[in-house]
Every structure is written in structure tokens, then in C-alpha cells.
Amino acid sequence: MKRSFLLLSFLFLHILSYTQVASQSTIEGVVRDARTEEPIAYANIVVLGQDTSWGEVSDFEGYFTLSLPVGRYELKASFIGYQEVWKTDVVLTSANSTLLEISMEESPFNLDEVLVRPLIDKRKTKNNFSLLSSRLLSMEEANRYAGGFDDPARLASAFAGVSSKVGTNGISIRGNAPKYLLWNMEGVEIPNPNHFANLSVFGGGGLTALSSQVMDNTDFLTGAMPASYSNALSGVFDLSMRTGSHNTHRHSIQMGLIGLDAASEGPLGKRNKSSYLINYRYSTLAAVQSLLPEEAQGVKYEDVSFNLSFPSLARGTIEWWGLGLRDRSGQKAVTDKQLQFYKQDLQEQQVNQSMAASGIKYLKFFDGPLQQVLRTQVAFSLTKTDLQTSSLTPDNLLEDENEILDQQMNIHFISSLSSKFSQQHVNETGLKVRLLGYNLALADAIVPGVLNSVVDRKGQSTLATIYSNSSFALSARSTLNTGVSFQYFALSQECTLEPRLAFSYQLSKSVKAGFGYGMHSRIEPLHFYFSQDILGEPQNKRLKLAKAHHLVFNFQWSPSSAYLIKLEPYFQKLFDVPVTSESQQSFINIENDWFLNEKLLNSGGGRNIGIDFTIEKYLKNGFYGLFTSSLFDSKFNIAEGTWLDTRYNLQFVGNILLGKEFELGPAGRKSVNINWRTTLLGGQPIRRVDEKGSLESDEIIFIVESRYDDRLNPSLIHHFTANFLINRPKVTHALSLKVLNVGGYKEFLGFRLNRIKPGIDTYREALVIPNLSYKISF
Template identity: 40%
Template sequence: MKVKVIIPSILFCLLFNIVSGQNITQTIKGKVIDKVTQIPLPGATIAIIGTNPLIGASTDANGEFVIKNVSVGRYNIKVNFIGYEPMIINEVLVGSGKEVFLTAEIKESLVNMKEVVIRVNKEDPLNSMTTVSARQLNVEESSRYAGGFDDPARLASSFAGVSSNLGNNGIVIRGNSPKGLLWQMEGVEISNPSHFANITSFGAGAITALSSQMLANSDFFTGAFPSEYGNALSGVFDIKLRTGNNEKRENTFQAGLVGIDLSSEGPLNKNKKSSYLFNYRYSTFALLAPILPPEMGKLKYQDLSFKINLPTKKSGVFSFWGISALDYQGRDAVKDSSSWKSDIDKQKYSTNLFMYAIGINHKIIIGSNTYISSTFSPTGYGLSLNQKSYNENNMIVPTNKIDNYIWKYTFTSFINHKFNSKHSNKTGIILNRLQYNLNIQKADSNQTSLLTYVDDHGSSYLLQAYSQSKYNFTNDLALNIGVHSQIFTLNNRFSIEPRIGLSWIFLPHQVLGISYGLHSQLEMLHLNLLCQHQIFWANHLLL
């Protein structure tokens, strides 16, 4: 018996020593581009600080680099290019599961700089036209935020001036309603990308329909945002989808109490560097039913998101992306009146929701200082609610019936041009064709019939245009100025919204900024019809 025990123990120790002795490595890939013009920068050098001997690479003609056999861990990575401000990207996590892809956007220097290095804080926004009240949302943060359920909306609640509650993922910015937030994906306004959105609170949902497997680093604004953003009062969540690995296939499968999560990415054509990325999630909450409140009923949800990237040699880059979500919540009434403990026990309801956004984007670089980006996107949201309840005569009667379907077609296009190292401008248009089919009914006080509050269908347009410039007086002093305008053709309401901001780096790692913005937002359509087509306004002055 002792021999039988000793032999497995020896084998285990040998296997442990073999595994622990292995140096697990991973590959770091990336691209170095001009922050303003987005053109690739060939010949830039990339080095992993603290490695001995020094590990690094240089970018090829497409501005791309590859560093192989990097041990797992956290690293600071330095990027250098002649005539540009050196950059250090802090705390890059290299894990064993997937290759790391970095996009280093570096700024052209106004003067010759020798040892001045720009350290990239993970909180610094990606948008170069930002002055204050903006923060970058890092995907890694979202996945490890305690109690965040892998939900970027819940992570945002930890930012200054932002709050939420445990009941939903609504984002409250400086006391404003969650519906005052603009959700934007790949440059297009979308419906709230949450499951069971707008049920308990307008602008809020239960859990995100966005998987961290799909997200790239994104920007979150809490006021006085750049003029490219309109139709928002409190803030902007500018979501970016990452591009799939164009050289290696990687698959992920996860299963837990709330359901399954499946994702895959890889090359479509290695020679053309095209790639795909998709994620699918399905949940029934069946295993959690014993601990959930009975009034929640049956819950089901599923979502699908994807991105296909198709670069060309001369015609720019095309990308096809999308997100969709389906939700169901239902509950049967308790038939035995002696078992009723509250009015909820009398109610029977069935709720179905969906949201979707699909887009095709084209981006082309013209010359060395200009690029144009255009997107066409259909988006939509739907809610169908049927609710019944037992009345005083113990008869089940309808109490609420809602069928709201809102969809739109959006075309956006902008041109970004750098006049010189000091001055750059971004000018664009946003054309939205809004369509709606709304029916809202509620029982009268006697619960004998349903009264119609809204019964309308039709279409209208929300037209927007903007222009914004950034002027760098020095490397430490910059001015952002622009204007956004929009008109809602249903009532011909027109708004002009100026934006201005000034930032000054007066000490290393110390910035003083002031900005002002006038903002307006179109009310949700079903509320708009009740409120006689109102547009709500807000002024932001931030320090």
C-alpha cells in the first residue's frame, strides 16, 4: 500500500516541477499611428522597459509590430518616433490566454524634445478633442471590478460624479436621469445596450448586453463633451469594438450559474489581414431561481455581437459590426385568492424586449494629413408588454398593454484634417431617419376597459452637424473649440450648441482645465408624443 501511495506522489512532484519550470510566454502585437491623422508610422521603435537584454521591435511599412516570446506579467512599454512625443504605456497585462494587441496613438511634437516622455495613464481619454470630465474605460478594469458583473456601465459608477444602485445599471451623472446619457457604438448612437432596458427605470437595465470579449478601450464623458457628440444631456459612453486577431484563431467558452458565453476570433484571409470576432451569450437564470424573488418570474436573455474587419490596399478599411439582444420576463398569477400576500400575486404578465444595431463603416486615409470615416447603420428597440390581474370579482382582466417599436437609419460621415502640428479640425454630419410604431394602453380606474394613451406611427428626421478644432499653443497649452447643431423635423425645433475648453499642464502630472458646453436632447419618442415634442436643455461649465 505504501508503494502505491509513494509512486503517484513522485509522479505528481515530477509533473509539478516540469510545469513550474516552464517559462510561459505570449506575443505582443500592435500598431503605431498619428493620434490626429490616424496614419501609420513606419520605423517607430517599441521597447519593453525593464527587460534584460532589452526586448523590443520596430514598426514595418504599415506601422505594425510584433514582439514574440514575452513572459506573462505586467510591463511598461515605451514607444519612440522621430518628431513625435515619446510615450510610455503603463501596466500592460500579458496573459497566457490571448495575444496582446496595442494601438499606440502618439502626438507630433511642437518642439524638439530630448528626454521629455509622455506617460499614458489608463484614465486618459482616447478622444484628442477632450478637455475635462472624460475618462478612458479600460477593458481589464471592467473584468476585474468587484461587483461589476463584467458590466462597463457598473464600472462607470465608480468614477467621480457618477452613481448608480444595485437594482439596475443606470448611470446617474451629477444627479441627471440615466436617460440623459448618449450611448454610442463605432460612432453611431444606439439604444441602451442592456438586457431588460427601460423596465424599472428609463435609461437603465439589469445587465449589459456587451461582452468584455468584444470591447476595446472606450471613452466615458461626464460633461462639456466635444462638439461631435449631440443629443445628450448628462454624458456620453463612446463604445469601441476591438478588431479580431488577423493571424491566429482563438476561441473561448465559459459556463456559469447565469448561462454560457462563447466567443471566437481569427483571420478570414491572412494575406489581406482581414479578421472576424464574435461573441454569443445565453442565460435562463434557471439555476438562480431558488434565490431570486418570486415576483421576478421567469427570466431569459441572449445576445450576439460581432465585428468583421476588411482592409484593402487602396480603398481604405471596411468593417461590418453589430449587436443584438433578446429578453423575456414572465409570471403567472396565483389563482388561489387565499394565498395572495400582495397585489403582485394577482398579476400575470409577459414582457418581450429586443434591441439591435448593425453597421458598415468605411475609413480611408487621404494623403498624409487627412482621413474620412463614414458609417451607415440601422438600429432599433422594441418592447411588448401584456399584463393582466384578478379584479374584485376574482376575474382576470387586462391592466396594461404596450407595444412600442422604434427604429432608425443613421448615416454619419466626418473628415479629420491636420493643418500643421498645432492645428487640427474634425467636421461631420449625422443624418437620422426615425421611425416609430407606438401603442400604450392602461386600464381605467374601474378596470373595465383599456384606455389608449398613445397610438401613433410615422417617421421623422433628426439632422445634426458639427465642427471642432484643437489648437496647441505649446506642448502644455491647448484650446478645444467647436459647435454642434441639430434640428428635429417633427416639430422643426433647432438648436445651436457651442463648446469650448482650455487645458494647461502647469506641472508634470498636473493639469488645469476649464470647459463650457451647451447641450440638448430629444426626449424618448413615446414620452415625446405625450409631452408635445419637447427638447430638453442643459448647460455645462466644468473645472
């Protein structure tokens, strides 16, 4: 770590020695209709807040180029018959042109003076059917905000209604389990896109495989989602990759304490604006090994992502995108008997994981009065977890403890047709078919050294969805979105019909209110369906999907273009939740129980009620901030019995994030950005331990297996980020320091049996993750 720090320090001092003034750079962009994605020709794009007015007009294909000095800008896009759009926080560096996609909404009515206000781009999601419980998440914020760590999931934990931990980026949305979150990439459901996924918690991981170098802005939804989202119970990450530059070649290299990152993009042909974009990352975490827990020693991971774009092909566009990762981790058993405090010290483990997803999509525009757009995509996704655990005997010999082989490959076919029946009515109807192939082999040792098969199954199944969304502009002030999703899961032979509804009303120029409803469902991890009975036959193939009703109310006030205040009360009723027949555990509380082998019943229920509050100040005059708080109650029951706390019922979560950007020297040439975030989490519910029974059985036994009737103290966690940017002609240098858990909070990881001093220990670890990095772009 010392050598890495010295090398980065040398590079930092080296770039400071240059005083040459940075040259201009360019903003490349395209303007499209928000509903149909048709390019808008001759739209006006103006740079706001400058002494000298810069502007441009989009060409016949909607493209425009602006040449500007480096710095941070706000742009305004306007066109007759469309609502004005303000694009904020547009960062322009000397090495790279900035790529923008501006989506404009048609105005079906003549807006009166009370309603004339431009649409702030940061307040509007990319999915136009989403009216509430959603927000746009930018990769620039993931890089700038403390605690973001270039990770969409960790950044989302700063938003209202979301809680998370330091040791994993699995997020609980409004009291729901992380495994109920849907990850969408370019419209395709993909496996958990995190390194070391599903090991500590289903639905989470350690670090994201989504590089901020290639990711576009992301929609994050927390409830009452539109009908185009199926197989999602708590929320959605709707991800997409940006398009590479079609004018110039751009490259960047970043090295830091947690690894090496390289990216490249540029034109594939100048005539049709084709482009490529690729990023590769490799890490051993070698520089920060001393700060990690022992079981993280020897961790290695790598990932790659790419996007190839071929526009203007017979009024259509073809894109080929892909994402892949590979991980290796493990731990060695402690052979010194004086240091074998816990059973975990005796374990030796090796884990190999991989994930990939790729798709080819075709976007076709049709001439005609309906302005139809056909989107068709064929994709595949795969994931593999291969884990072996052994344990030391008293003679220091290794014997098998458990094995996991979870291998899945999916083939996706997706097609949707968007039609504008009138200026007041837009519809999107689509079909999604997912062929699920699986190879599952899980075994656990009931008798020491003898593995007993829990799951052993190969085969395939199908998950199919038909949906339709309609958006009606009822007046200049009100919008009504309706939808329905029909889903069929062949494995359980279950059909679900899920209605969706959202309404929004503009009370005044700065105030908007609305409500939304949706019924949602999600399948469980596949291995639970194939857990074996005493005859070796799957006992849960007919398990129903867990379901939920979401009801959300929304109130937004924008006192100025730089501020947003939002209040969202919500209620969720979960039903058909799987419950274990013997131990009576609800799947709402299941985190990583790979070897659970019981008959499952759909007799569980859940209830989440709460209110989310947000005050956000967008970056203006160098200052920005975010305050969020959530008060909620998350309960579960079994067979309509007593309501009990779920393990995610923290009751309150609060975040305060403050940042300041300083410009040094000539405008835009050097800048420093400092950001701090503090998170207050309510006390985590935990189960009470039966100390006598645990000592007698040599394993942790809880007084009541299914009840979380004790609670930890509230926790205070701090994160810090600092970025230093230097622009030189055609080259940009960036030095960053990002620290998760800068205060060293010791996170609760469970209870352990102390083998040397017999008793029950509360096991905690202070996981501090620093990343000092240097990046050069050219």
C-alpha cells in the same frame, strides 16, 4: 445551483493538477497617429521594467509583434516628433495573443525639460478633443474591479460624479436622470444596450449586452462634451469593438451561474490582415433563481456581437460591426388569497424585448499636406418592447391592466472629415443624419379590464446634426479646443446651436489644470411626444428639447507614474425641461412612467453643482486602488418657482476600491486577483405618502406628487471579485467569483399597499447577484 457548483469545482481541481510550465505568447499591435489614425511606420516599442530588454519596430503599415513569456507588462512607444506613450496593464496569456492599438500625439513644439513626461495611456481618452470630465474605461478593469461585473455602466458607478443602484445599471451622472445619457457605438447612437432595458428606469437595465470578449476600451464622459457628441445631456458612453487577431485563430468558452458564453476570432486572409471577431451569450439564470426576486423568475436572455475588419484597401479600411439582444421575462399572479399581500401579487406579466444595431464604416486616408481622413458610415438600429400586464379579479380571473408596444427602427448616415491644417491646428467636421421610424401603441386600464389608448402612432421623423471641432496647440504647455454643434429635430421642428470650449494648461511636469464649457440637449423617449388628448390627437409634438449649460474646472496632479489625483468642480444649469401641466412633475424626476398622459410644457429648470475628487493608484507591484468622492446638490424648479430636491440628489457618494494580484509559481504561470469595493450613498430623496388617501383610493397617493421632501438613510453597499488564472501551453484557464451586493443590502423599491394588514409598507429587496464561472481559452 448545487450541480453547477459541483461541475465548476471539478473543472477547477482538474486544471490544478497540471504543472507544465506555460510557453510564450505574442503581443500584436498597431501604432497610429492619434489625430489622423494614419499608421506610424518604424515606431519603437520597448517592454519596460524587465531584466532583459525586449523591443520591436513597427512595419510600414504600423504593425508590430512581440514574443514574450506570459504575464503583465508595460510598453513604451516612441517616434521622432511624437510624445512617448506608456501602455500599462498589458496582460498576456498563453492561449491568446494580446491585441493593442497605440495612439501617439504629434509634438508641435520642442518640449522643454519641465514638460518631458510620457503620456500614460490609461489617462488619455480615445477622443482627442476631450480634455476634461472624461476617462478611459478598459474591459480588463470591468473584469477585474469589484462591482464591474463585466459591465461598463456598473464599472462607471465607481467613478467620481456617478451613482447607481444594485437592481439596475442605470447611472445618474452629477445628479442627472439616467435617460439623459448617450450610448454611442462606433460613432453611431444606439438604443439602450442592456437586457431588460427601460423597465425599471429609462436609460438603464438589468445586465449589459456588451461582452468584454469583443469590446475595446471605452471613453466615458461626464460633462462639457466635445461637439462631435450630440443628443446627450448628462454624459456619453463612447463604445467601440476591438479588431480580431489577424495572425492566429483564438477561441474561448465560459460557463457560469448566469449563463454560457462563447467567442472566436482570427484571420480572414493573411495578405491584407483582415480578421473576424464574434461572441454569443445565452442565459436562463436558472442556477441563481433562488436568490432573485419573484418577478425575475423565468428570465431568459441572449446576445450576439461581431466585428469584421478589412484593412489596407487602397489606403483605407472597411469594418462591419453588429450587436443584438433578445430577452424574455415575466411573472405569474399569486392565486393563494392568503399570500396576496400587495396589488403587485395579483399581476401577471409577460415581456419580450429585442435590440439590434449594425453598421458598415469606411476609413479613407488621403495623401497631401492636410493629411485628411474621411470616415463614412451607414448603420441601422432597432428596438422593440412588447409587454402585457393582467390582474386577477376577486374570482381569480385575469383582466387586462396595460399593454406596451414600443417599436423603433433608425437608419443612420454619418460622415466626417479630419484635416491637419498645421502641426498646431487639427479640425474635424461632420454630418449625422438619423431617420427615426416608430410604431407605438400604449394602453392603460382606467376602468378595470377596459384598456384606454394612451399612444397609438406610426410614422417617421429626422434628427440631423452638423458639427465642427478644432484643436489648437497654443504652446508646448497649453491646448485650446473649440467646437459647435447645430441640431435639428423634425418632429418638434426645433433647431439648437450648441457651442463647446475646453482649455488645458500644463503647469509643471506633474500638474495640469483646465476648464470647459458646453451647451447640450437631448430628446425625450418618443412615446411622450405622442400622448393623446381626449380627441385622440398627439398633444406634445412641439415639445422642445431639454437643454443644459455645463461649466467644469479641472485640476490634475500626478505625483508619479502610478498615481493620479484629480479634482473637478462643476456647475450645470438645465432649462426647457418638460413639466406635466396638471401634476406639475418635472421630467428630471421621471423614471419609468410609460403611461403618463398629460400636456407637457417646457417650463422646468434644473441646477446641479458639486465637486468630484479622485485618487487612483494604477496596478504596480501587484497592488491597485481607487478612491472617489462627490459632494453635490441637485435641484429642480417649475416655472422659476422654489428650488426642490431632485430624486437623484443624494448629496454625497463615495467609493473605495482595493485590489491585490498575486503571482504563484513560475512568473506569470498562475495568478490570483482579489478585489473589494465599498460604496457609500447619501440618503435618497423620496416623496411622502398620504396614508389616508391611499387607503381610500386603493393606490399609493403622495402628499405632493412632485416633491421629494423626505429622505432615506444613507446606504453602504459592498461588492467582491476574485479571479484565478492558470496558463498552460496554448491554453488558459480562468476561474472567477463575482458578487454584487455581497452584504445583502435591502434596496428601497417604493411603497406598497398591504391588502391583508391594511396600511402602507416600505418595500425593500436584498438583491444579491453571484456569478461563479469557469473560462477556457485556446
